[in-house]
Amino acid sequence: MKQIEQALDMRPGSIYATFGSKDGLFSEVLARYAEQSGEDLAGHMAGYDNVLDGLQAFLVKIARNCSDPGCAPARACLIVKTLLESSNTNTALHQEAKTVLAAIEDAFTELLKTARKQGELAPATNCRRLARLIQGQIMGLRSMAERDLSAIELEHLGQDMAAILDAYRVRN
Template identity: 25%
Template sequence: MARTKNFDEDKVLEAAMLLFWEKGYSATSMKELEQVMQLNPTSIYNTFGSKRELFQKALRLYMNSALSGFIDAITNARSLPIALQNVLNEVIRLHYNPGHPGGCMVMLSILENEQHDEETRAMLNSALPLLRDTLVKRFKQAQAAGEISTEMDSKDFGNHVTALISGMITMAKSGFSKNELKHLIQSSSDCLLQQCGI
């Protein structure tokens, strides 16, 4: 007869995600994972698999939560200017959340690319293009609705905003203040929207 698990699988996976997010894959030891998850090695292995499989599950959780916040900020906005403000402010919301380690788990993990296998790299490499493609789609919707000029290239816009988000995450992680990032959001938004004819 199978034993009933006496722990919340989602809760312990979130604990692992936060540790990987803070320290990265290679610097996170199984002993540390056991401590934050409050599980023994057998329970971790039986439930989540190897350390690499656990990391992939934690990364998937991150992408379904934190990354989806960026996607929702773009798709749920009623106009392109609001979408732009919302997605850039999502950097501040994510980084300065006291329950988060700061920065972005995807970007931090990409920087240790050599530590990952092909499946993990494919997951990581899909994140920024997904964000960029969501921006491109929203931009094209705004063009089709006559909301903005048709002169600016949608892919250029998407790449520009994705680079801005990546840069802001790096700046936040390296100690730039929330006010500095807010000023950057405003000035960058103004410049981009002027190029869009708004």
């Protein structure tokens, strides 16, 4: 919130009033996050014919971004923090965070189904389950980035995450 106050040169009350309330602000942020996440993933994947190659590169890219000092704090942390902190205090906001995370999981699931259909993934692969694994790995990576690991350590984690997908590839 402090960063928003400084960037807009506004006090918290004025910011909240613009969105109707603090909850309104968080709701708008969550909606924008979901939209931008989808755009980021789609834009990245557009550069790849092979879905698994694209997903692996995406995971390494996220790891690199986590170590970039010029990048804002990881957005997924906001979603997870909102999910955890609102569970007992704000049911509507808690549900919105769950909805955003479910939409991200759905996007990964659809990509993995495409990979399976194209013969990149083993036919028996449970795409929903693998999507959850990928999402969990990304959340964990962003949490690890908060530990101030070096750029190379974070990149190695991203590479290790990407390598998980190799176990699901069809072997020719």
